Amino acid sequence: MTLPVEAVLPELKASLTAGSNAVLVAPPGAGKTTMVASALLGEPWCAGQILLLSPRRLAARAAAERIAELAGEPVGQSIGYATRMDSKQSAETRVLVLTEGIFRNRIQDDPELTGVSAVLFDEVHERSLDSDFGLALALDAQGGLRPDLRLVAMSATLDGSRFAALMNAPVVESEGRSWPLTLRHIGRKAEARIEDEMAAAIRRALAEEDGDVLAFLPGVGEIERTAERLEGISANLHRLHGSLDPAEQRAAIRKGERRKVILATSIAETSLTIDGVRIVVDSGLARRARYDRAAGSTRLVTERASQAAVTQ
Known part of the structure; x- marks a missing residue:
């Protein structure tokens, strides 16, 4: 099955070849979480690991399992994950899905992000302290220690221009795929549980x-x-x-x-x-x-x- 985000992957790759940063805007269900990291592994600048940041433990594990399934392998080999409660990774792991808190600790312990080629910040529109702090640390590392480090902010809403200005990066936008929705507001009694x-x-x-x-x-x-x-x-x-x-x-x-x-x-x-x-x-x-x-x-x-x- 072809996912909508695949149509803009060539543009995203070109942006990251020409520069260090990019902002990807794609609606929910477009496939940005499961498709982008794997698609960047074959790029000339990507000799190391790609870190994919997820705002929640459940989402991090589910994303890693889905990416590994698409790659036809069990999670923990080339695709792994790391959360506060659980981890599956190995020396072979090229794409590591991790929560924002784990990334914050990692970049504070190793500001140079040794062995990392790119960091993808998924669902940046949610704006948490860990996410904002992690992005600030990554931009600081890129500016002072790692000019070769690629940073991608991925958002499901159309506020990508703010992150583009912050990161001095182009915006790549996927139209996504939508189906008609019927909305019903049935209300509820204020006194009822x-x-x-x-x-x-x-x-x-x-x-x-x-x-x-x-x-x-x-x-x-x-x-x-x-x-x-x-x-x-x-x-x-x-x-x-x-x-x-x-x-x-x-x-x-x-x-x-x-x-x-x-x-x-x-x-x-x-x-x-x-x-x-x-x-x-x-x-x-x-x-x-x-x-x-x-x-x-x-x-x-x-x-x-x-x-x-x-x-x-």
């Missing part, structure tokens, strides 16, 4: 539509309570969040023979494409880390999800 409203919406979706269902909830507690209310449905029920066992995460992502419902946090919002999903039920709520100036610490706050996040 979110679990009751979500369970009712999911049951309605199963009755009225075909295909698998992906439902977004703000946290693990809401997922578990919604799962309790969905007992007995005519579909396989999966949970998807960062604290799950990797085998359970893989089962939720993998397409099955039977219809399924996936109850997920925002971990499934980016860097991850789940095969078979035709229906998305969004609670409209998200749990974010917010700094409390009065307490002097960061705490999790449940708030309305932004329109950009819901669209993604």
Whole structure:
């Protein structure tokens, strides 16, 4: 199957041959996470390793497994991953998918990034402290120690011009592939629990539509309570969040023979494409880390999800 991003790979390669940096803008599902790193391995300037940064552990592992599958080999050989909780890599690894925190530690320990030919910052539009700091350190290393180092910022939204100005880089844009979407706002009662409203919406979706269902909830507690209310449905029920066992995460992502419902946090919002999903039920709520100036610490706050996040 041809992915949309493949059409702009020649332009991206030309940009990285002519200069050190590039910005790739490609919509969700275009294939930038799974296709770009492997496509750059054969370039004349790429004698070392390519680091692909992912914002989440689940997405990093899933991306590495998918890239390895496309290469026809098990993960841990030429394609590997490294996260805080898990790692599969070897001396043969040429593409290493790692979380932003792991990259921050690596570049602080080795500012020259010895043996690395390129760093790809995936989903840069999400803007986290680790991502921004990692990019700043990489640009600093490129300017002072490694002028041959290639840096690519990859974004699913059309804010690539800001990163292009920061990195002094051209923007390569993939049109992607889109299908018609029908949006239904069913609302919810303010006094009702979110679990009751979500369970009712999911049951309605199963009755009225075909295909698998992906439902977004703000946290693990809401997922578990919604799962309790969905007992007995005519579909396989999966949970998807960062604290799950990797085998359970893989089962939720993998397409099955039977219809399924996936109850997920925002971990499934980016860097991850789940095969078979035709229906998305969004609670409209998200749990974010917010700094409390009065307490002097960061705490999790449940708030309305932004329109950009819901669209993604």
